[in-house]
Amino acid sequence: AQTVTQSQPEMSVQEAETVTLSCTYDTSENNYYLFWYKQPPSRQMILVIRQEAYKQQNATENRFSVNFQKAAKSFSLKISDSQLGDTAMYFCAFLQYNNNDMRFGAGTRLTVKP
Amino acid sequence: KAGVTQTPRYLIKTRGQQVTLSCSPISGHRSVSWYQQTPGQGLQFLFEYFSETQRNKGNFPGRFSGRQFSNSRSEMNVSTLELGDSALYLCASSLRPPGSLSSGNTIYFGEGSWLTVV
Numbered sequence: 359a360q361t362v363t364q365s366q367p368e369m370s371v372q373e374a375e376t377v378t379l380s381c382t383y384d385t386s387e388n389n390y391y392l393f394w395y396k397q398p399p400s401r402q403m404i405l406v407i408r409q410e411a412y413k414q415q416n417a418t419e420n421r422f423s424v425n426f427q428k429a430a431k432s433f434s435l436k437i438s439d440s441q442l443g444d445t446a447m448y449f450c451a452f453l454q455y456n457n458n459d460m461r462f463g464a465g466t467r468l469t470v471k472p
Numbered sequence: 473k474a475g476v477t478q479t480p481r482y483l484i485k486t487r488g489q490q491v492t493l494s495c496s497p498i499s500g501h502r503s504v505s506w507y508q509q510t511p512g513q514g515l516q517f518l519f520e521y522f523s524e525t526q527r528n529k530g531n532f533p534g535r536f537s538g539r540q541f542s543n544s545r546s547e548m549n550v551s552t553l554e555l556g557d558s559a560l561y562l563c564a565s566s567l568r569p570p571g572s573l574s575s576g577n578t579i580y581f582g583e584g585s586w587l588t589v590v
Contacts, residue, residue, distance in 0.1 A: 403581035
C-alpha cells in the first residue's frame with residue numbers, strides 16, 4: 359500500500375524568506391500523481407501544486423516549486439518569498455494512476471512570522 | 473463558477489443516530505470523492521463515485537455509505553453513529569475520476585461538514 363510521510367509536524371519561517379517542506383512516499387507503481395494541498399484555518403483544501411510522475415521537469419506555480427526525485431521517492435515543496443497568508447497546514451498527497459484513493463501525509467503546520 | 477458545496481457545514485448528533493451529508497460538485501464535474509479528517513487518523517478516503525457508480529471504497533465499516541445522483545450531487549450516510557465518527561468530512565469533485573491520466577483533471581475540495589457526535 360502506498361504511504362506518504364511528512365517528517366516535519368511544524369515549521370516556521372520569517373516573512374519574505376524561503377522554506378522547504380519535506381515529503382517522501384512509498385510505492386511500487388510507475389504512474390502516479392503527487393500533490394501539495396494547503397489547508398488554512400477555514401479547513402478548505404486548496405491545491406498548491408501538482409506533479410505527474412512521468413514528467414521529469416519539476417512543477418512550479420508562482421512562488422511555489424517542487425523538487426521531485428522519483429528514484430528517491432521524494433517530493434519537497436519550496437515556498438519563496440513567504441507571505442503571512444501562507445500560514446496553514448500543508449499536506450502532501452499521492453494518487454496512483456487509474457486509482458481514485460488519494461493518500462495524504464500527516465501534514466506540516468507552517469507559520470509565517472512577520 | 474460556484475465551487476464544491478457541502479451541507480450542512482456544522483451539525484451535532486447523538487450516539488446511535490444517523491446522519492446524511494450532501495455534496496454538490498462543481499458544475500460539469502462527474503466524479504465525487506469523500507474523505508474523513510480527524511486529528512488522530514488524518515485524512516482518510518471513504519469512497520468515490522463517477523456517473524452514479526461507486527468505483528472505490530476505503531477501509532470503513534458498512535455503517536458508512538454513499539450514493540450519487542444523476543445530476544452528480546452526492547450524499548454520504550453514517551448510521552448508528554459512534555463518538556469516533558466525530559470528524560470533518562470533506563468532499564472533492566473533478567471532471568473525471570481522480571486517477572485519470574489527464575493534466576486538466578484538477579481535484580477541488582469543498583469546505584467540509586463538521587460532525588460532532590455526543
